[in-house]
Amino acid sequence: MGKVIVVTSGKGGVGKTTSTAALGAALAQRNEKVAVVDFDVGLRNLDLVMGAERRVVYDLVNVINGDAKLPQALIRDKRLDTLFLLPASQTRDKDALTEEGVERVIGELKRYFDWVICDSPAGIEKGATLAMRHADVAVVVTNPEVSSVRDSDRIIGMLDSKTLKAENGERMEKHLLLTRYDSLRAERGDMLKVDDVLEILSIPLLGIIPESTDVLKASNLGAPVTLSDARSAPAQAYFEAARRLAGEIVPVTVPGEKRGIFGKLFGRKAA
Amino acid sequence: MTKVLTDARSIRIKGRSFLAVVLSPDLPLDQWLERLDDLAARSAGFFLDRPVVLDVSELSIKKAELKQLIDDLAARKVRIMGIEGARPSQLTPEMPPAMKGGKPASDVEVTAQEPETEAEAEVAAVVSPAPQRQEAPQVRAIPQSLTIDEPVRSGQSIIFPEGDITIVGSVASGAEVIAGGSIHIYGTLRGRAMAGSIGNSNARIFCRRLEAELIAIDGIYKMAEDMDSSLRGHAVQLSLEGETIMADILF
Ligand SMILES: Nc1ncnc2c1ncn2[C@@H]1O[C@H](COP(=O)(O)OP(=O)(O)OP(=O)(O)O)[C@@H](O)[C@H]1O
Ligand SMILES: [Mg+2]
Numbered sequence: 001m002g003k004v005i006v007v008t009s010g011k012g013g014v015g016k017t018t019s020t021a022a023l024g025a026a027l028a029q030r031n032e033k034v035a036v037v038d039f040d041v042g043l044r045n046l047d048l049v050m051g052a053e054r055r056v057v058y059d060l061v062n063v064i065n066g067d068a069k070l071p072q073a074l075i076r077d078k079r080l081d082t083l084f085l086l087p088a089s090q091t092r093d094k095d096a097l098t099e100e101g102v103e104r105v106i107g108e109l110k111r112y113f114d115w116v117i118c119d120s121p122a123g124i125e126k127g128a129t130l131a132m133r134h135a136d137v138a139v140v141v142t143n144p145e146v147s148s149v150r151d152s153d154r155i156i157g158m159l160d161s162k163t164l165k166a167e168n169g170e171r172m173e174k175h176l177l178l179t180r181y182d183s184l185r186a187e188r189g190d191m192l193k194v195d196d197v198l199e200i201l202s203i204p205l206l207g208i209i210p211e212s213t214d215v216l217k218a219s220n221l222g223a224p225v226t227l228s229d230a231r232s233a234p235a236q237a238y239f240e241a242a243r244r245l246a247g248e249i250v251p252v253t254v255p256g257e258k259r260g261i262f263g264k265l266f267g268r269k270a271a
Numbered sequence: 272m273t274k275v276l277t278d279a280r281s282i283r284i285k286g287r288s289f290l291a292v293v294l295s296p297d298l299p300l301d302q303w304l305e306r307l308d309d310l311a312a313r314s315a316g317f318f319l320d321r322p323v324v325l326d327v328s329e330l331s332i333k334k335a336e337l338k339q340l341i342d343d344l345a346a347r348k349v350r351i352m353g354i355e356g357a358r359p360s361q362l363t364p365e366m367p368p369a370m371k372g373g374k375p376a377s378d379v380e381v382t383a384q385e386p387e388t389e390a391e392a393e394v395a396a397v398v399s400p401a402p403q404r405q406e407a408p409q410v411r412a413i414p415q416s417l418t419i420d421e422p423v424r425s426g427q428s429i430i431f432p433e434g435d436i437t438i439v440g441s442v443a444s445g446a447e448v449i450a451g452g453s454i455h456i457y458g459t460l461r462g463r464a465m466a467g468s469i470g471n472s473n474a475r476i477f478c479r480r481l482e483a484e485l486i487a488i489d490g491i492y493k494m495a496e497d498m499d500s501s502l503r504g505h506a507v508q509l510s511l512e513g514e515t516i517m518a519d520i521l522f
Pocket of ligand 2: 045
């Protein structure tokens with residue numbers, strides 16, 4: 001049985017879709033079978049970031065309604081044959097998702113894939129709660145600024161109460177992915193410090209993704225940044241995060257800090 | 272070091288808790304209403320004078336159907352004080368307000384009183400101004416405490432009118448902790464803390480680091496901007512002297 005990850009944030013535009021695609025492609029490059037699932041029904045983006053927008057025939061809502069079988073809706077990536085996309089519908093809204101339908105689709109995906117990564121819509125309404133409902137692991141995407149941190153805190157509270165895991169009395173595994181981290185602004189003190197964010201959210205750190213034009217370039221090319229430019233700084237940071245997700249113990253690189261022993265924070269964990 | 276935080280003319284905001292009766296209808300609604308009528312016939316006036324909350328979280332109905340349901344209940348003299356579990360799209364401004372954060376309590380028993388005749392029962396249900404009904408179950412008032420072993424996240428409320436609350440962790444911005452007694456926070460208080468909320472001027476608030484948005488004791492409250500900035504970031508004890516909140520920096 002595969003692991004189900006929800007990539008979530010509360011606040012919009014913080015980098016959930018970018019991170020879903022980049023982590024998905026990074027895990028698939030380790031030869032593991034990965035499905036990325038777009039839960040942003042009505043505002044789908046993941047197909048664009050994955051460069052698959054012209055290949056969408058059926059979508060998540062079709063599978064939920066029984067208009068299509070799961071294998072008909074899954075799109076295999078042209079570059080990585082272990083990477084698949086289940087797109088969202090652009091013409092419907094979140095009400096088209098049903099609790100039972102989502103449960104059935106996720107259950108089926110778990111049987112075929114090692115990783116099922118769900119790209120959550122922003123907000124705390126139905127779309128976001130259904131995306132997190134069946135997750136085993138949550139990646140909480142946060143930018144180093146107060147509004148994003150507070151929204152993430154709110155989402156963590158929901159992960160601990162509104163998910164199946166929580167209702168069964170189990171603990172949801174949660175990781176913080178700090179994205180759009182600008183080391184120059186951090187030095188000037190215009191941004192929350194990594195330690196402050198960790199102190200407020202008190203969940204372990206999965207990685208720090210630097211602010212970089214490589215991300216925009218990659219999405220314009222229709223490729224996850226971990227595929228289009230594997231050597232770029234954001235791609236390296238996503239590879240590192242993917243290794244940690246897969247259970248490896250890797251020190252977190254803080255963007256802008258010199259590499260080597262001083263630039264690495266070994267075993268960095270939230271208090 | 273003790274600082275005066277409140278002037279004498281503060282506004283008091285008090286908490287009040289009621290035990291509400293929760294109605295959770297199921298589909299089809301006409302059958303559920305029939306069963307409700309049956310219950311009402313056996314226990315005249317059960318719903319009169321009781322706060323009633325309508326829980327629709329398990330019910331998938333449209334706005335118009337919800338409105339009809341509220342009207343159907345009103346026709347049976349059941350007035351709804353709030354609606355739980357509704358989607359925003361189901362609600363209109365005319366409807367009772369959305370409620371959340373209710374805490375489950377034990378089931379409320381309906382005492383069946385055998386009506387002499389059907390007609391009499393009906394009269395009793397509609398007319399009786401002082402209905403016979405079972406006393407609302409009492410929330411036990413022995414001093415108690417509640418310990419929370421994790422951070423209180425933004426958007427969460429911890430409400431414990433029965434006694435003290437201890438939080439082993441921080442209270443986030445946008446979170447609130449409301450206690451009938453004192454509040455102890457072994458972490459940073461960034462959100463709101465309201466102690467002595469049902470009228471206890473001896474209640475205190477302790478926190479390892481004060482960054483609060485609002486603090487209140489026995490209804491006397493203080494916003495972040497009214498607090499002395501030198502208290503920020505410190506371990507602080509807050510207590511009430513008369514109508515004045517006093518703050519002491521601890522160690
Ligand atoms: N590390 C980064 N550096 C620079 N730009 C970034 C980075 N991460 C994301 N972006 C940009 O930020 C914007 C929002 O990213 P993305 O669509 O991934 O966010 P999202 O959280 O999925 O948004 P939504 O809530 O609308 O679904 C995009 O234009 C993306 O290119
Ligand atoms: Mg998105």
